[in-house]
Amino acid sequence: xxxxxxxxxxxxxxxxxxxxxxxxxxxxxxxxxxxxxxxxxxxxxxxxxxxxxxxxxxxxxxxxxxxxxxxxxxxxxxxxxxxxxxxxxxxxxxxxxxxxxxxxxxxxxxxxxxxxxxxxxxxxxxxxxxxxxxxxxxxxxxxxxxxxxxxxxxxxxxxxxxxxxxxxxxxxxxxxxxxxxxxxxxxxxxxxxxxxxxxxxxxxxxxxxxxxxxxxxxxxxxxxxxxxxxxxxxxxxxxxxxxxxxxxxxxxxxxxxxxxxxxxxxxxxxxxxxxxxxxxxxxxxxxxxxxxxxxxxxxxxxxxxxxxxxxxxxxxxxxxxxxxxxxxxxxxxxxxxxxxxxxxxxxxxxxxxxxxxxxxxxxxxxxxxxxxxxxxxxxxxxxxxxxxxxxxxxxxxxxxxxxxxxxxxxxxxxxxxxxxxxxxxxxxxxxxxx
Numbered sequence: 001x002x003x004x005x006x007x008x009x010x011x012x013x014x015x016x017x018x019x020x021x022x023x024x025x026x027x028x029x030x031x032x033x034x035x036x037x038x039x040x041x042x043x044x045x046x047x048x049x050x051x052x053x054x055x056x057x058x059x060x061x062x063x064x065x066x067x068x069x070x071x072x073x074x075x076x077x078x079x080x081x082x083x084x085x086x087x088x089x090x091x092x093x094x095x096x097x098x099x100x101x102x103x104x105x106x107x108x109x110x111x112x113x114x115x116x117x118x119x120x121x122x123x124x125x126x127x128x129x130x131x132x133x134x135x136x137x138x139x140x141x142x143x144x145x146x147x148x149x150x151x152x153x154x155x156x157x158x159x160x161x162x163x164x165x166x167x168x169x170x171x172x173x174x175x176x177x178x179x180x181x182x183x184x185x186x187x188x189x190x191x192x193x194x195x196x197x198x199x200x201x202x203x204x205x206x207x208x209x210x211x212x213x214x215x216x217x218x219x220x221x222x223x224x225x226x227x228x229x230x231x232x233x234x235x236x237x238x239x240x241x242x243x244x245x246x247x248x249x250x251x252x253x254x255x256x257x258x259x260x261x262x263x264x265x266x267x268x269x270x271x272x273x274x275x276x277x278x279x280x281x282x283x284x285x286x287x288x289x290x291x292x293x294x295x296x297x298x299x300x301x302x303x304x305x306x307x308x309x310x311x312x313x314x315x316x317x318x319x320x321x322x323x324x325x326x327x328x329x330x331x332x333x334x335x336x337x338x339x340x341x342x343x344x345x346x347x348x349x350x351x352x353x354x355x356x357x358x359x360x361x362x363x364x365x366x367x368x369x370x371x372x373x374x375x376x377x378x379x380x381x382x383x384x385x386x387x388x389x390x391x392x393x394x395x396x397x398x399x400x401x402x403x404x405x406x407x408x409x410x411x412x413x414x415x416x417x418x419x420x421x422x423x424x425x426x427x428x429x430x431x432x433x434x
Contacts, residue, residue, distance in 0.1 A: 013038045014058040014129050019048045019074060020090065021066040025114075029061075032118055033125065045069035052081040058132050059125065061088040079107050084135070086128045090114055192239055199242050203253060204331060206393045207406075212432065214238035216321045216365065217314075223361040226313070234314040237289035241318050244273030244290075258326055258333075270294055271303055289314030293322070296353045308355075316355045320346070320362050323353075328379055328430040331396070338428045339381050379430045382419055387412050393432045404431075 016037040020026050026041045033039060040057065042048035045068055052060075060078055064071035075087050089111035109131060110124050196210040217238035221231040245253060252266050274291035277283045292306060292315040299307030326333055327342040337345065343363060350356045380389075387410055395404040403421075404414065410431075422429055 014132065015040060015056065016059040016061065016125070017048060017052070017057045017085075018042070018061055019045060019066075019071075020063040021068075022063075025063070025090075032121070036122075037125070045071075045074040048074065049077055049081065052078055057082050057085050059088065059128055060085050061090060061125075064089055064091045075108065084132075086132045086135075088112065088124065088128055090116070192236065195243060196239050199240075199245060202246050203242060206331075206396065208393060209325075210239050210242065212393075213241070213318075213321055213325060216325075216362075217317050219365045220317050220321060220358065220361045221314070223364050224313070224317070224357065230313075233285065234289065234317055236283075237286045237314045238318050238321070240273065240277060240283075240286065241290055241293055241322065242269065242273065243276055244269035244271065246276075247272045254332065258323060258330075267294065267302055288312045289318065291315075293318045295319070297355050298352050301353075311355075316358050317362075320354050320358045324362065325379075328428075329432075336428050336430065339379060339384075339430065341428075379432050382415065382422060382429055382431075385410060385415060385418075385431055385433075387415060389431075389433045391431060391433060395429065395431060 014037055016033065016039055018026055018029050018039060018041040020029075021043050023043060026043065030039050030041060037059070040051065040055075042051070045062075045066055048062075049069075051057075060075070060082070062071045062074050062078075066074075071089060071091075075089070078085065078087065086109045087107060089108050090113075091111055092114050109128050112121050112124055193211075197207070199205070200207060200209055214235045218231050218235040221234045226234070248266065248269055270291050270293050274287040277290055278287040289312050292301075292304065292311055295301035295304065295306045295311045295315060297308060297311065297316070299305050301311075324342055324346060327337045327345065328339055329336065346354060347359060350359055389410045391404055391406050391408050391410070394402045394406050397403050403418075404410075408414075418429055421427075
């Protein structure tokens with residue numbers, strides 16, 4: 001083996017391995033190429049293969065006909081040892097078939113015939129060098145991209161893990177917040193129920209009275225076309241619409257009628273109620289509906305003599321629902337009306353006390369079975385009461401005695417006794433069922 005290393009401060013030379021069994025040819029090639037390449041030369045193919053197995057080579061140029069190992073076999077094996085090296089062939093004019101085989105099996109980049117033209121050979125090697133450098137650059141870029149992609153994949157995997165962990169943490173926080181919010185809402189509802197029970201206890205109204213009024217108000221608001229949030233707001237207002245009665249005396253409460261003159265003690269309860277509710281910042285938006293619940297549609301009500309749409313929509317709804325309830329089942333009402341007569345009487349007050357649109361929506365919820373299917377408590381007279389119905393509230397007579405207890409199921413015998421009582425006492429009974 002002969003090796004010629006020439007320093008080049010401008011750029012490193014490519015390493016060119018030459019193989020030919022004729023020393024004269026090797027020497028001629030070295031003289032021609034030593035300035036441009038680092039030459040490693042062999043006359044024996046096996047020695048060249050041993051070298052290739054342990055050293056990197058950029059270019060390989062081999063003769064095709066050699067005694068120990070032919071050029072085709074050498075190039076095929078060299079390709080296995082140095083797949084990135086560019087291979088070239090030196091062939092005689094009579095070696096056409098072997099040259100074709102070498103091109104097909106040995107992965108030959110180009111070939112030169114003997115005897116060669118020096119400039120032509122240099123040109124072939126120059127192109128082979130460009131190909132090698134280009135291929136090497138492409139390979140380096142590919143390897144660099146592969147490494148970058150591997151790093152990116154690792155980062156992505158790490159990011160996915162972090163995102164998953166963060167998502168799980170956020171979900172856990174969200175669940176805690178939802179639980180806290182649910183608990184807060186439950187406490188709020190419990191507080192409202194307690195306030196409603198306090199009102200019922202103070203006024204002597206039956207258990208569930210305020211919730212019945214509130215539920216009916218919510219469905220009237222829904223029938224009227226209000227948004228869910230506004231319907232819920234009106235429900236809360238109706239639930240607390242009589243909270244001001246806690247500031248009234250027993251004597252004033254016992255004087256309750258359908259309306260009370262402005263300036264009377266009983267007429268003040270909406271003002272008291274609005275002040276109480278307004279002290280709780282979260283309930284402040286409810287005050288207007290509570291304050292104006294006794295305004296008349298024609299402007300003759302109180303406390304501010306508002307007229308028409310000046311009256312908050314919630315106040316107009318509460319006014320219709322609570323007055324209807326008083327007419328058919330008011331505790332202090334000794335002249336209770338039948339459900340049908342109550343509707344007729346209230347329709348006569350259309351445009352005076354009540355908003356026609358609210359009256360229509362209120363009538364609709366009693367004729368629309370969909371609302372009744374949502375567990376809304378509604379009232380029936382004896383004409384509409386059927387055996388099998390279950391009472392939701394005690395049936396209390398005008399003298400204060402309980403005739404039937406909540407939860408009792410009406411049978412035919414009970415229904416007949418109720419009809420006899422109505423006839424003998426010239427009154428109308430209203431029962432609340434779901």
